[in-house]
Amino acid sequence: MRRVVVLGSTGSIGTQTLDVVRQHADKLEIVALAVNSSIDTLAKQAGEFGVKHLAVGDERLAGDARAVELAQLANAAGGSFGCGASAVADLVRLPEADIVVNALVGAAGLRASYETLAAGKVLALANKESLVVGGDLIMPLARKLDAAAGFQHALMPIDSEHGAIYQCLLGEDAAEVTRLWVTASGGPFRGRTRAELKDITPAQALAHPTWNMGAKISIDSSTLMNKGLEVIEAHHLFDMPYEKIEVVVQPQSAIHSMVEFADGSVKAHLGTTDMRIPIQFALSYPARWKAPVEPLDFRKLGTLEFAAPDVETFRCLELARIAGKTGGTLPCVMNAANEVAVATFLAERNSYLGIAECVEYVMDAHEVQTVESLEQLEQLDAWARACAMSWVDARV
Numbered sequence: 018m019r020r021v022v023v024l025g026s027t028g029s030i031g032t033q034t035l036d037v038v039r040q041h042a043d044k045l046e047i048v049a050l051a052v053n054s055s056i057d058t059l060a061k062q063a064g065e066f067g068v069k070h071l072a073v074g075d076e077r078l079a080g081d082a083r084a085v086e087l088a089q090l091a092n093a094a095g096g097s098f099g100c101g102a103s104a105v106a107d108l109v110r111l112p113e114a115d116i117v118v119n120a121l122v123g124a125a126g127l128r129a130s131y132e133t134l135a136a137g138k139v140l141a142l143a144n145k146e147s148l149v150v151g152g153d154l155i156m157p158l159a160r161k162l163d164a165a166a167g168f169q170h171a172l173m174p175i176d177s178e179h180g181a182i183y184q185c186l187l188g189e190d191a192a193e194v195t196r197l198w199v200t201a202s203g204g205p206f207r208g209r210t211r212a213e214l215k216d217i218t219p220a221q222a223l224a225h226p227t228w229n230m231g232a233k234i235s236i237d238s239s240t241l242m243n244k245g246l247e248v249i250e251a252h253h254l255f256d257m258p259y260e261k262i263e264v265v266v267q268p269q270s271a272i273h274s275m276v277e278f279a280d281g282s283v284k285a286h287l288g289t290t291d292m293r294i295p296i297q298f299a300l301s302y303p304a305r306w307k308a309p310v311e312p313l314d315f316r317k318l319g320t321l322e323f324a325a326p327d328v329e330t331f332r333c334l335e336l337a338r339i340a341g342k343t344g345g346t347l348p349c350v351m352n353a354a355n356e357v358a359v360a361t362f363l364a365e366r367n368s369y370l371g372i373a374e375c376v377e378y379v380m381d382a383h384e385v386q387t388v389e390s391l392e393q394l395e396q397l398d399a400w401a402r403a404c405a406m407s408w409v410d411a412r413v
């Protein structure tokens with residue numbers, strides 16, 4: 018039995034993780050759940066899965082009547098309940114936990130990723146922002162755990178592209194890899210010009226062609242920032258220089274990514290576009306369990322198309338590459354600016370094209386430092402958010 022902590026259990030990845038657990042209740046047990054503020058859904062999930070340890074990220078809910086009731090229930094069952102970021106991070110250190118699914122959104126997931134590996138637990142990572150912001154701190158912890166355990170699985174990627182690359186690399190010599198091909202759907206605005214993007218609304222940007230995801234990643238997918246974040250994630254996860262990481266648009270999202278080797282061979286990972294497959298693989302590895310989805314039928318798939326991404330129109334991909342290649346604290350600052358730019362776009366306080374402009378403004382204003390600590394990254398994250406907010410406010 019693998020004992021699982023699910024952080025972000027009410028979100029798109031979180032609910033799909035619970036679905037995988039439902040399908041494999043004989044092999045997986047949930048021991049803790051965390052959300053930001055969806056306390057009613059948290060209570061329902063805790064009841065269904067019999068979970069005793071619970072946390073909500075939003076500190077303001079500490080005095081809420083439903084929080085008090087949930088705390089009483091958890092304590093009576095010999096569990097725990099807490100509010101705030103530290104209560105969320107506390108869950109990953111529970112002695113009864115083996116593996117933590119980090120499905121929080123944004124840089125808020127960084128501390129939990131770090132604490133999971135520091136506590137010697139396996140990290141099943143959906144929260145790509147953790148690696149974008151703190152890859153320099155997180156990867157050494159993962160490598161140390163792998164070295165101690167004698168095999169490579171302290172950090173299991175849930176992102177479908179990275180899960181795909183991880184599987185293509187199994188049994189291979191990393192020194193023989195010449196390129197990683199990260200695939201992109203191209204988002205809902207593929208083929209449009211900048212002029213056509215000027216008046217895009219949140220509702221239009223939220224409608225992703227192939228994946229059904231949370232709001233932040235949906236906007237990131239439409240701007241191609243998501244692909245930029247994934248390039249940085251791939252750099253850290255697979256220790257690959259940026260020159261060897263290519264992005265290719267594959268509109269059907271059937272190929273989840275590819276790895277090219279020295280002899281010219283290319284391995285691709287294909288499958289149904291359903292996040293429960295990579296989530297399950299991260300939880301079942303090294304075994305493969307029956308999937309709760311229809312397998313891909315190639316006779317119905319038809320054609321597979323490929324194209325270069327349009328980095329002139331979708332500037333965020335290039336900004337992320339610049340941040341990644343520069344390294345240090347620039348990815349942290351870029352990520353925080355993007356979170357503010359996306360949130361203000363969703364709140365109709367920023368334009369669609371303003372997302373990239375805001376990110377570039379904050380990146381330009383930052384003096385890059387070497388990454389030293391979580392505290393340093395948290396301080397710079399706060400600075401970048403304030404800087405991005407001032408850019409937005411100046412334009413309202």
Ligand SMILES: NC(=O)c1ccc[n+]([C@@H]2O[C@H](COP(=O)([O-])OP(=O)(O)OC[C@H]3O[C@@H](n4cnc5c(N)ncnc54)[C@H](OP(=O)(O)O)[C@@H]3O)[C@@H](O)[C@H]2O)c1
Nearest residue numbers: 025027028029030052053054055074125143144145230231
């Ligand atoms: N969705 C996908 O298909 C997909 C695919 C690949 C990678 N990812 C990555 O997975 C992560 C999650 O994405 P998502 O689409 O599942 O997001 P989502 O639907 O917005 O869900 C986010 C979850 O995190 C919780 N949360 C947010 N901030 C929190 C905080 N400060 N403390 C505690 N809980 C917090 C939310 O709780 P409330 O309900 O209370 O707000 C919710 O349960 C992101 O990093 C994303 O890039 C997602």
